[in-house]
Amino acid sequence: xxxxxxxxxxxxxxxxxxxxxxxxxxxxxxxxxxxxxxxxxxxxxxxxxxxxxxxxxxxxxxxxxxxxxxxxxxxxxxxxxxxxxxxxxxxxxxxxxxxxxxxxxxxxxxxxxxxxxxxxxxxxxxxxxxxxxxxxxxxxxxxxxxxxxxxxxxxxxxxxxxxxxxxxxxxxxxx
Amino acid sequence: xxxxxxxxxxxxxxxxxxxxxxxxxxxxxxxxxxxxxxxxxxxxxxxxxxxxxxxxxxxxxxxxxxxxxxxxxxxxxxxxxxxxxxxxxxxxxxxxxxxxxxxxxxxxxxxxxxxxxxxxxxxxxxxxxxxxxxxxxxxxxxxx
Amino acid sequence: xxxxxxxxxxxxxxxxxxxxxxxxxxxxxxxxxxxxxxxxxxxxxxxxxxxxxxxxxxxxxxxxxxxxxxxxxxxxxxxxxxxxxxxxxxxxxxxxxxxxxxxxxxxxxxxxxxxxxxxxxxxxxxxxxxxxxxxxxxxxxxxxxxxxxxxxxxxxxxxxxxxxxxxxxxxxxxxxxxxxxxxxxxxxxxxxxxxxxxxxxxxxxxxxxxxxxxxxxxxxxxxxxxxxxxxxxxxxxxxxxxxxxxxxxxxxxxxxxxxxxxxxxxxxxxxxxxxxxxxxxxxxxxxxxxxxxxxxxxxxxxxxxxxxxxxxxxxxxxxxxxxxxxxxxxxxxxxxxxxxxxxxxxxxxxxxxxxxxxxxxxxxxxxxxxxxxxxxxxxxxxxxxxxxxxxxxxxxxxxxxxxxxxxxx
Ligand code: SF4
Numbered sequence: 001x002x003x004x005x006x007x008x009x010x011x012x013x014x015x016x017x018x019x020x021x022x023x024x025x026x027x028x029x030x031x032x033x034x035x036x037x038x039x040x041x042x043x044x045x046x047x048x049x050x051x052x053x054x055x056x057x058x059x060x061x062x063x064x065x066x067x068x069x070x071x072x073x074x075x076x077x078x079x080x081x082x083x084x085x086x087x088x089x090x091x092x093x094x095x096x097x098x099x100x101x102x103x104x105x106x107x108x109x110x111x112x113x114x115x116x117x118x119x120x121x122x123x124x125x126x127x128x129x130x131x132x133x134x135x136x137x138x139x140x141x142x143x144x145x146x147x148x149x150x151x152x153x154x155x156x157x158x159x160x161x162x163x164x165x166x167x168x169x170x171x172x173x174x175x
Numbered sequence: 176x177x178x179x180x181x182x183x184x185x186x187x188x189x190x191x192x193x194x195x196x197x198x199x200x201x202x203x204x205x206x207x208x209x210x211x212x213x214x215x216x217x218x219x220x221x222x223x224x225x226x227x228x229x230x231x232x233x234x235x236x237x238x239x240x241x242x243x244x245x246x247x248x249x250x251x252x253x254x255x256x257x258x259x260x261x262x263x264x265x266x267x268x269x270x271x272x273x274x275x276x277x278x279x280x281x282x283x284x285x286x287x288x289x290x291x292x293x294x295x296x297x298x299x300x301x302x303x304x305x306x307x308x309x310x311x312x313x314x315x316x317x318x319x
Numbered sequence: 320x321x322x323x324x325x326x327x328x329x330x331x332x333x334x335x336x337x338x339x340x341x342x343x344x345x346x347x348x349x350x351x352x353x354x355x356x357x358x359x360x361x362x363x364x365x366x367x368x369x370x371x372x373x374x375x376x377x378x379x380x381x382x383x384x385x386x387x388x389x390x391x392x393x394x395x396x397x398x399x400x401x402x403x404x405x406x407x408x409x410x411x412x413x414x415x416x417x418x419x420x421x422x423x424x425x426x427x428x429x430x431x432x433x434x435x436x437x438x439x440x441x442x443x444x445x446x447x448x449x450x451x452x453x454x455x456x457x458x459x460x461x462x463x464x465x466x467x468x469x470x471x472x473x474x475x476x477x478x479x480x481x482x483x484x485x486x487x488x489x490x491x492x493x494x495x496x497x498x499x500x501x502x503x504x505x506x507x508x509x510x511x512x513x514x515x516x517x518x519x520x521x522x523x524x525x526x527x528x529x530x531x532x533x534x535x536x537x538x539x540x541x542x543x544x545x546x547x548x549x550x551x552x553x554x555x556x557x558x559x560x561x562x563x564x565x566x567x568x569x570x571x572x573x574x575x576x577x578x579x580x581x582x583x584x585x586x587x588x589x590x591x592x593x594x595x596x597x598x599x600x601x602x603x604x605x606x607x608x609x610x611x612x613x614x615x616x617x618x619x620x621x622x623x624x625x626x627x628x629x630x631x632x633x634x635x636x637x638x639x640x641x642x643x644x645x646x647x648x649x650x651x652x653x654x655x656x657x658x659x660x661x662x663x664x665x666x667x668x669x670x671x672x673x674x675x676x677x678x679x680x681x682x683x684x685x686x687x688x689x690x691x692x693x694x695x696x697x698x699x700x701x702x703x704x705x706x707x708x709x710x711x712x713x714x715x716x717x718x719x720x721x722x723x724x725x726x727x728x
Contacts, residue, residue, distance in 0.1 A: 028555075085546075
């Protein structure tokens with residue numbers, strides 16, 4: 001699998017719902033240098049499932065992780081997939097970026113297409129407060145069930161109260 | 176203190192409270208043939224109710240604090256607590272997080288600190304032996 | 320008679336993952352009919368802490384995500400940061416990173432093999448494997464100065480060179496393990512009781528492994544040829560021609576059970592030995608870091624703007640770090656870490672289905688979440704609560720082995 005094939009398939013399926021797409025390459029190796037390729041692009045959440053289905057049709061699909069960031073008014077989610085493992089140098093890293101406004105923090109869940117996405121989606125629920133439509137299990141995973149704050153949000157005043165600033169021996173040092 | 180003064184075999188319970196595993200594997204390494212802590216009669220047991228010494232590792236996460244306290248209470252007296260590793264002793268690299276309430280000595284009383292990240296198995300054995308000294312004093316009715 | 324389902328919670332004292340874990344099993348008699356998994360007891364908020372510190376401090380934090388994978392996370396992190404900031408790495412440093420990473424794989428797989436033997440009640444084998452494991456720890460200590468948490472990689476290179484006097488010692492270690500390899504395989508793979516306890520236990524079908532996005536030896540033992548070193552050759556792995564290993568390479572038909580996971584891990588120890596040997600031969604002379612001065616490095620990182628991804632095949636599978644840097648900010652504005660067990664968490668569900676209670680320890684250990692796992696079990700029967708400790712659970716497992724051995728005569 002090559003990055004240009006992945007990008008072409010995404011472009012065909014999503015047309016203008018795919019923006020800022022690019023292929024980033026990197027040269028690795030010393031004796032026989034080769035390039036490894038990454039596909040990056042921004043999509044709308046309406047076409048997320050379609051995009052993932054397109055990737056899945058291309059070859060074995062693996063979701064590594066969803067990373068996210070609080071941008072103030074909106075939350076940016078980055079879906080990191082890999083397509084086509086199993087052959088030497090044959091895997092393409094695909095990152096799809098999408099933004100969701102805080103007023104309507106809902107994203108379709110990938111679990112129907114890719115059940116392996118559940119762990120990382122549950123993590124985003126607790127850390128960023130995103131809702132996933134259609135996720136089979138939305139309980140907290142890493143944080144205690146009764147913890148309501150979302151640690152990666154910037155608008156969480158209570159979070160600071162939970163953070164322990166000093167341990168006792170440091171205070172003793174200052175004496 | 177001489178090793179011949181050991182009065183009895185010492186049973187140890189290991190409690191990880193949010194460690195990175197580095198200390199935990201070194202504790203297990205202390206049991207295996209090269210270090211062989213069992214030749215002193217020291218062995219790991221599966222429940223605190225049988226233990227004389229608690230080996231605590233990790234910076235104590237929020238959900239583990241309560242459990243650590245409970246495990247401490249379940250351990251019969253006289254008992255000694257050994258903290259293995261820098262992050263259990265002082266928080267180490269794990270400071271300023273929403274989920275860390277340690278170090279260990281803010282949750283339960285600690286007798287011996289073994290610094291190092293992780294400490295070598297020899298140091299862990301040394302820490303346990305120091306705890307023995309305390310236990311024997313306690314049993315003899317002396318202040319520890 | 321109506322079947323009654325009981326619940327057994329296990330945990331949460333379990334240092335395996337970034338997080339500690341609790342299992343709640345539903346059992347009918349001895350059969351497991353359902354399981355619920357709750358990690359998070361060792362959640363230290365590492366990513367949160369990292370997003371409030373400078374990148375050099377983050378490196379030390381990354382090392383302490385897991386003491387067993389203590390070079391895997393730094394390797395992924397530095398690649399992500401090097402991509403984001405456009406830092407070059409000298410060739411020699413790339414080889415040194417690979418050598419230390421493969422040494423770590425050897426120590427981790429041997430550690431796992433010992434733990435697996437212990438869960439089966441085969442403590443002789445535990446002590447044997449951990450005894451031979453000390454050799455690789457000696458070499459790690461010799462090369463890096465510490466047995467665990469090596470602090471070798473730094474952005475732009477590595478912090479210590481391997482000197483010519485050290486080469487023969489590393490080669491001696493390779494010979495030592497080669498000499499032991501057959502015996503080790505024989506002890507594990509040709510032992511009737513090991514086979515009886517692990518064959519067709521905790522099966523993960525290839526389709527399940529693919530759908531649930533399993534990684535590392537767990538995926539490979541189910542027949543998926545999935546290995547970051549092969550699929551996405553980073554550092555110098557492309558030059559070394561690493562191939563993913565499945566049980567077929569040992570002349571076995573892949574069944575995706577615990578036995579296959581033992582096979583894959585043992586073969587990977589052999590593979591790592593060959594990789595290290597080749598690295599020692601091919602490693603060019605030269606610089607080991609492109610920015611030796613830490614203040615200069617920090618200044619450059621502070622100026623950097625961009626994002627990057629780093630991946631590494633840790634002993635347990637794929638590690639991936641995503642980093643976003645902004646100019647003028649010392650801390651990464653986003654740092655996302657994925658540890659391999661995170662991906663393998665879901666594979667536990669199909670593995671546990673229809674197993675016996677006595678198989679819990681070995682199935683849990685089989686994805687290699689790490690050492691001392693189950694700490695205590697509560698068996699709730701009707702209203703009365705009975706506490707079952709790790710020891711008793713292990714005893715159940717050991718008794719099962721004994722019965723099998725006696726049964727075989
Ligand atoms: S002291 Fe260091 S090695 Fe030990 S658990 Fe803490 S961070 Fe890990």
